Amino acid sequence: MNLKPLKDVYIIATMKAIPDIKRQPLTLIIITFLSFIPMFFTYVFGGQIIYALVGGMVGSIGFIGLASAVQDIAWDRYVKIREMIVAMPVHPLSYSFGVALSKLLYASPGFILFMVISMVFRILPLSSLGWVIASVFLCWAALSSIGFVMSTYLRNANINTLNNVSNILGILFIFLPPVFYSEQLWGSFQWLAIIFPTSNAAGLIKSYAGISPLTSEIALFRWLVLIITSVVSLLLVALKSRWREE
Amino acid sequence: MEAVKTVDLVKVYKGKETVQALKGVNLSVKKGELFTLLGPNGAGKTTFLRIIATQLLLTSGEAYVFQLNVTTEPKEVRRHIAVVPQDVQTYGSFTPWEYCYYFSMLRGMSRNEVQRNGEKALKAVDLWGLRNRQCTSLSGGERKRAVIASVLCSDADLLMLDEPTSGLDAVARRKVWAVLRELVGQGRSILLTTHIMEEAEMLSDRLAVINKGMVVAEGTPQEIRGLAKEKYRVVVEGRLEDISALQAYGRTAKFGSRQIFYFKAEDAALELTRAALKRGLKAEIAPTTLEDVFVELVGGEQFEP
Numbered sequence: 001m002n003l004k005p006l007k008d009v010y011i012i013a014t015m016k017a018i019p020d021i022k023r024q025p026l027t028l029i030i031i032t033f034l035s036f037i038p039m040f041f042t043y044v045f046g047g048q049i050i051y052a053l054v055g056g057m058v059g060s061i062g063f064i065g066l067a068s069a070v071q072d073i074a075w076d077r078y079v080k081i082r083e084m085i086v087a088m089p090v091h092p093l094s095y096s097f098g099v100a101l102s103k104l105l106y107a108s109p110g111f112i113l114f115m116v117i118s119m120v121f122r123i124l125p126l127s128s129l130g131w132v133i134a135s136v137f138l139c140w141a142a143l144s145s146i147g148f149v150m151s152t153y154l155r156n157a158n159i160n161t162l163n164n165v166s167n168i169l170g171i172l173f174i175f176l177p178p179v180f181y182s183e184q185l186w187g188s189f190q191w192l193a194i195i196f197p198t199s200n201a202a203g204l205i206k207s208y209a210g211i212s213p214l215t216s217e218i219a220l221f222r223w224l225v226l227i228i229t230s231v232v233s234l235l236l237v238a239l240k241s242r243w244r245e246e
Numbered sequence: 247m248e249a250v251k252t253v254d255l256v257k258v259y260k261g262k263e264t265v266q267a268l269k270g271v272n273l274s275v276k277k278g279e280l281f282t283l284l285g286p287n288g289a290g291k292t293t294f295l296r297i298i299a300t301q302l303l304l305t306s307g308e309a310y311v312f313q314l315n316v317t318t319e320p321k322e323v324r325r326h327i328a329v330v331p332q333d334v335q336t337y338g339s340f341t342p343w344e345y346c347y348y349f350s351m352l353r354g355m356s357r358n359e360v361q362r363n364g365e366k367a368l369k370a371v372d373l374w375g376l377r378n379r380q381c382t383s384l385s386g387g388e389r390k391r392a393v394i395a396s397v398l399c400s401d402a403d404l405l406m407l408d409e410p411t412s413g414l415d416a417v418a419r420r421k422v423w424a425v426l427r428e429l430v431g432q433g434r435s436i437l438l439t440t441h442i443m444e445e446a447e448m449l450s451d452r453l454a455v456i457n458k459g460m461v462v463a464e465g466t467p468q469e470i471r472g473l474a475k476e477k478y479r480v481v482v483e484g485r486l487e488d489i490s491a492l493q494a495y496g497r498t499a500k501f502g503s504r505q506i507f508y509f510k511a512e513d514a515a516l517e518l519t520r521a522a523l524k525r526g527l528k529a530e531i532a533p534t535t536l537e538d539v540f541v542e543l544v545g546g547e548q549f550e551p
């Protein structure tokens with residue numbers, strides 16, 4: 001069995017994160033605090049703590065997935081490191097996963113903190129831990145893949161344009177859909193929340209928290225949609241992303 | 247066996263303006279030789295290199311690396327090559343050692359190989375003492391050498407370096423040259439692009455002059471120099487009016503108060519040298535350089551008859 005693609009993911013993820021974290025540990029603290037800002041406002045301006053916490057979990061991981069894919073890969077292209085990697089026996093999926101995982105390491109302290117708060121204050125039952133992690137992981141995989149495909153199609157765009165694109169995508173996927181608020185606010189368009197991997201994952205977590213329970217059929221359906229969204233996004237990376245320029 | 251072979255290689259960039267960057271390039275680089283692509287800016291050197299490096303798709307024609315087709319077998323090609331792109335920059339937080347480690351591990355080398363080759367490569371580019379310093383605290387030349395070291399320590403059979411020594415000082419440049427020649431001595435093949443004539447002359451087993459997407463000359467540095475219409479050059483420096491009086495002696499290239507006169511025969515060159523010295527001008531006679539031939543081939547200088 002060829003383990004090189006997995007080994008490459010590990011090398012890229014660790015080398016793009018560990019040296020930076022070792023030399024600039026403050027970055028981790030800053031990213032963790034930044035993750036708390038939307039949660040803070042949601043809570044302070046009348047939201048319930050559970051919406052704030054679920055939004056914080058999905059938002060921090062989702063945003064880092066998008067940002068890593070668009071911004072980090074754009075930076076690699078700008079400094080021409082990506083050209084060196086394209087000319088190596090490295091699969092584009094290994095590269096995109098490695099880059100996305102490296103940034104996940106930055107987001108994980110914030111996520112762990114949200115999880116700990118949720119468990120300690122019994123907002124989420126301990127039995128839901130695995131489901132919460134799985135849903136957030138699938139959401140991250142989908143957003144990273146979308147970001148990676150975007151970055152490969154916008155290869156001629158200026159690095160500042162790509163940064164703006166990543167922020168717009170962040171707003172589109174994290175702040176507009178019902179991640180930090182209830183799906184019921186969308187009324188008859190509530191079903192649209194399932195399409196977005198972020199609001200779909202948030203909806204599942206909210207159901208585990210007991211604030212918007214789902215029937216087992218609906219929960220199963222939402223899981224299926226989340227898995228399909230992630231798999232389709234990954235397939236897009238594998239099949240449609242442009243590793244070699246035309 | 248040929249390390250690189252191209253047949254009628256054409257590359258057209260389509261966009262707002264269609265640009266034909268390569269117009270049917272036929273080149274071959276033998277295994278174990280250092281081959282240089284020499285050409286002015288925008289000649290197509292980088293496009294050629296990027297196609298061979300599987301970074302860019304060709305429009306038509308064929309390109310092979312060790313008989314592997316770069317269009318249909320890119321994965322296999324990538325096992326054999328390592329590339330330093332033009333104007334490559336560094337991750338500021340990486341150290342030179344981490345550069346070697348990162349790229350070598352991604353090539354699939356073992357830790358022991360990386361340890362052994364990394365030390366050798368970093369010593370070769372004079373960065374061993376700085377191996378644990380972050381690139382942000384290194385000079386531009388040192389950062390460039392860190393990237394070069396990361397390629398030198400690879401196990402690739404074919405190294406492709408796009409203007410690798412631009413921005414390096416003379417001492418660092420010569421160190422890189424020494425390493426490249428040593429690698430060629432070990433049987434590796436190297437495809438290089440450069441603007442530096444001395445580099446092309448000192449390093450290359452063979453070279454090709456490429457201009458406007460076409461190969462205009464190919465051969466050893468001696469063979470290319472032999473293409474010169476004139477074999478001698480006399481550099482004259484001094485007062486403009488005195489130099490102007492010498493115009494009748496032959497074809498010149500003007501640089502203000504300094505002019506280069508070109509001659510087919512040594513006698514005519516000596517005659518001009520004597521005439522110039524008589525007028526109190528500085529004059530120096532020398533064989534025509536590779537740069538003279540290059541400028542002549544790419545038509546980049548306005549000569550006066």
